[in-house]
Amino acid sequence: MKTDFQFSNLLGTVYGRGNLLFAPDGTCLLSPVGNRVSVFDLVNNKSYTLPFAHRQNISRLALNPQGNLLLTVDDSGRAILTNLPRRIALYHFSFRGAVTALEFSPSGRHFAAGIGRQIEVWHTPSTPDSQVEGGLEFAPFIRHRVYTGHYDDVQSIQWSRDSRFFLTASKDLTARVWSLNPENGFVPTTLAGHRQGVRAACFSKDQETIYTISKDGALFQWEYMAKPGTESNDVDNEEAPSDENMHWRIAQRHYYMQSNAYVTCAAYHAASNLIVAGFSNGLFTIHELPDFTEIQTLSISQQNIDHVTINKTGEWLAFGASKQGQLLVWEWQSESYILKQQGHYDGMNSITYSPDGQRIITCADDGKIKVWDVNSGFCIVTFTEHTSGVTACEFAKKGNVLFTASLDGSVRAWDLVRYRNFRTFTAPTRLGFSSLAIDPAGEVVCAGSLESDSIHIWSVQTGQLLDRLAGHEGPISSLAFAPDGGILISGSWDNTVRLWSIFARTQTSEPLQVQANVVALAVRPDNKQIAVSTLDGQLAFWSVADAEQTGIVDGRRDVSGGRKISDRRTAANVAGTKSFTTIRYSADGTCILAGGNSKYICLYECTSGMLVKKFTVSTNVALDGIQEFLNSKLLTEGGPVGQIDQEGEKSDLEDRIDRTLPGASRGDASVRRTRPEIRVPAVAFAPTGRHFCAATTEGLLIYGLDSGVTFDPFDLDETVTPKSTLHALKQSGYLRALVMSFRLNTPALIRHIFEAIPTSSISLTVRDLPIVYLSPLLRFVAIQAEQNRHLEFCLLWIKAIFEYHGRTLKDRKGEFASELRGIMKVLGSVEREVRRLSEQNEYSVKFLLGQKRRDGNGAEGSVIEKSAVGGAEIEMDDVEGSEDGGGDGEWMGVE
Known part of the structure; x- marks a missing residue:
């Protein structure tokens, strides 16, 4: 079995906190998720997570206008500069303070960072794909200038269109206008007048107007006008007033009438004069300026809207609400959702793969069951029928039936074709079920509880309780059926594992x-071995046939890692308190995957008991249980620094109020003031064995063998040029020429190579085409079939693709969903067009069939000498067209 698993994607969490970003083309949305960044492709319906990770939660994101440089900053001010298209971290840097605002200039040469009450402007580092003086280079961060003047944290930064000025908004009730470089006659301007902190300040499209919006819902419109007392003199002199006699002044005041709610975020789109404001009650409004005309008001959440952003065209609005983990993209013109995702806002308890490996089901303490698509990374359905935390989930071996157990005392069966709950199983007494097992034949379902020492068995067909198995003397912690369905295995807190023959005559x-x-x-x-994890950190292996223990692994040292803030010992000295809480066999049974209340996931080889690999779940020190060593600098007389409540010193009342329970260790990390603890409550192997997933505090982590970029020698071949591509075509190297044209990505060259390949070589070319080029070929053929006049030629390509790569397209349909939709759209359009033309020419064909002509001997004969159906030619020398043919009068026949 291959064990070189690498981090692939992060599901289960779509938004942590911080700002959202649209890519310059408006098709992708970047969202901070804990200490990572997830990218949602809104056009191709995909999502992926960038491979780098910060040491703390990300607070700010910024993307340069070209869309190739991404700057991410965490809570401590440490930044990572990333090449977004290549997903490579280029440089690490520290701002030495928390960054509250971050923005690139429209020119892309500078970026401004609000660090507390100061603004620092830095030169943008050059990259190999940007031309700079003196050649190609990469320079570290160089600071341009520091701007001081605010008396509280800067909350917003916006640049002017020419990158000469920028506007800042602060909690000190003011907004300020700054110049990048000293300007003649320009003095930094302060815009004061708000009664609460200014959330956002922005320039209009012509930069003659400034809009500022404050926390209390006041929107001020500032205009550059003459000072009072100088207007009469300017009229007498009939000259334009000088800059010394001009200043920014409030021209209009508008107010959001939202009782018991305050503005939490705002965004302005200069091209369309739209301003969007989000409120603390989950409401957002869209107004058109300068008349402040209300366009839309919509409630999208029951909690604060943390951030809102608008794409370049002004059509899509992205909202993030951290307290419930919501991420929404709203198209305001059509009043429809482009994206609507929400993660679990409580800790996940169990996960399982569907039998085909294309879906992952997660259940959590919030009572929700979510189904995630592995290829797209999106949640496709959410079940909310359970009224308490869902503790276990498992698929039936056949069909699309899911079973879940909950603390509300019920076990439910779900139909994942119609997405409905079709059966509910309950016990005679009120119990909270914590473990679940399904017969491989799908006939019975078993559940155990930590409140009882009995195992309940129900019939799936009737929903009736069949039996209650008694024998354990402690709560039931785990249940599992043998793959052949003959034995039910149960584990209990009474230090025993029992094997039940429930289908025998005598149980x-x-x-x-x-x-x-x-x-x-x-x-x-293979039904021959059982792995048991016990509270003392041991992994015991038992033979089912002989009922003997065949091996044991001491995993206390392996699972232990990281220390809590309250611990007075290092991680190595608290090894005796950790154990594996979840274990799973690989698909071939050679390895076992184990996880627990630790930052490590361990992969063991079953025969020798050797630790094959150790996966680190997270490096985010904002979680409890990450740091390995004791730092005496963080210890004070009042206890560890992390446990001292510093929220009461904040200026805003809502930040000082603590509505959470002390000592909580589970739940949503964005709600609790205490640090969430890193834990791995569940792991699962994919049926194919090439992926496994782990439910963690930060979300659902997916590790795979196929996560890396496929190596392509043409990527590094300097001989790939248009000239060499045409030479390969001339030498009849059709496949090589086609692949080289795709690497160059020149549409004209690709079309030339595509049309030059003879029809007899299409099947051979498609058969040997590498899978990495299948997606661009599908997209190109779909476009050509729609625009090119050689319809039959394109259809031959489509036929060859489905003949030789149909299995791949079916197995990876989520990856090729966008391309397949394009092909189906084209085929449907061709079908409709052919049908329409056939109907139009129906009467023309009847007319020609009814025409008679005389041959040279004076005998009458039919114009159509032989039946076209039989494959003969149609003579139409004397017939150019037909008025009855409809349409454009063309003849759509056989040559």
Whole structure:
């Protein structure tokens, strides 16, 4: 089994906190998720997570106008500069302070960062794909200038269109206008008049007007006009007033009438004069300036809207609400959602793969069950019927039936074709079920509870309770059926594992004695071995046939990692308190994956018990249990610095109020004031064995063997030029020429190569085409079939693609969903067009069939000498067209 798994994607969490960004083309949305950044492709319906990670939660994002440089800053001011198209971290830098605002200039040469009450402007580092004086280079960060004048944190920065000036808004109730370089006659201007902190300040399109919006919902319109007392003199002199006699002054005042709510974020689109404001009650409004005409008002959340941004064309609005983990993209003109995603706002308890490996099901303490598409990364359905935390989920081996167990005392069966709950199983007494097992045949479902020592068995067909298995003397912690369905295995806190023959005439149970409380268990796919995890950190392997222990692994040192803030010892000295809470066998049964209340996931080889690989779940020190060593600098007389409540010193009342329970260790990280603890409550292997997923505090992490970019030798070949491509075509190297044209990505060259390939070589070219070029070929053929006049030629390409790569397209349909939709659209259009033309020419064909002509001997004969259906030619020398043919009078026949 291959074990070189790499981080692939992050699901389950779509927005943490911070600002959202649209790509310059408006098709992608960048969202900070904890200490990582997720990119949502809104056109191709995909999402991926950038591979780099910060040491703390990300607070600000900024993207240069070209869209190739991404600057991310975490809570401590540490920044990472990334090449976004290549997903490579270029440079690490520290601003030495928390960054509250970050913005690139429209020219892309500078960026401004609000660090507390100061603004620092830096030169944008050059990259290999940007031309700079003196050649190609990469320069570290160079500071241009520091601007001081504000008395509180800067909340917003916006540049003028010519990049000469920028506008800042601060909590000190003012906004200020600054110049990048000293300007003749320009003095930094302060715009004062608001009664609460200014959330945003922005220039109009002509830069003659400034709009400022404050927390209390006041929107001021500032205009550059003459000072009072100088207007009469200017009229007498009939000259334009000088800059000394001009100043910014409030021209109009508008107010958002939202009772018991305040403005939390705002965004302005200069091209369309639209301003969007989000409020603390989950409401947002769209107004048109300068008349302040209300266009839309919509409630999208029950909590604060943390950030709003508008794409370049002004059509899409992106909203982020951190308290419930919501991410929304709203198209205001059509009043429809482009994207509507929400993660779990409580800790996940269990995960499972669907039998085809294309979906992952997660269940959490918030009572929700979410189905995630592996290829797109989006949640496709959410079930909310459970009224309490969902503790376990499992798929039936056949069909699309999902079973879940909950603390509300019910076990539910879900139809994932119609997306409905079709069966509910309950116990005679009120119990909260914590473990679940499904018979491979799908006939019975078993559930165990930490409140009872009995196992409940129901019939899936009737929903009736069949039996209650008694034998354990402690709560049931784990259940599993053997893959052949003959045995039910149960683990309990009474230090035993029992094997039940529930389908035999006499129900018997065989106990296996272990050394400590059973936490989790798993059955090998060949039914011959059981792995048991106990509370003392041991992994025991038992033979099912002999009921004997065949091996043991001491995993206490492996699972232990990281120390809590309250610990007075290092991570190495608290190893005795950790154990594996979830274990899963690989698809071939050679390895076992284990995780627990730790930042590590361990992969063991079952035969030798050797630790094959150790995966680090997170490096985010904002979570409890990440740091390895004890830092005495963080210890004070009042206790660790991280446990001292500093929220009461904040200026805003809503930030000082603590509405959470003290000591909570689970739940939404964005709501609690205490640090969430890193934990891995569940792991699962994909049926193919090439991926596995882990439910963690930060979300659903996916590791895969196919996560890296496929190596393509043409990427590094300097001989790939238009000349060499045409030479390969001349030498009849059609596949090589086609691949080289795709690498150059020149539409004219691709079309030339495409049309030059003879029809007899299409199948051979498509058969040997590497999979990495399948997606661009599908897109190109779809465009050509729609625009090119050689319709049959394009259809031959489509036929060859589906003949030789149909299996790949079916297995990876999520990856090629956009391209397949384009092909189906074209084929449907061709079908409709052919049908329409056939109907138009119906009467023309009847007319020609009814025409008679005389041959040289005077005998009458039909114009159509032989039937076209039989494959003969149609003579139409004397017929140019037909008025009855409809349309344009063309003849659509056989030559």
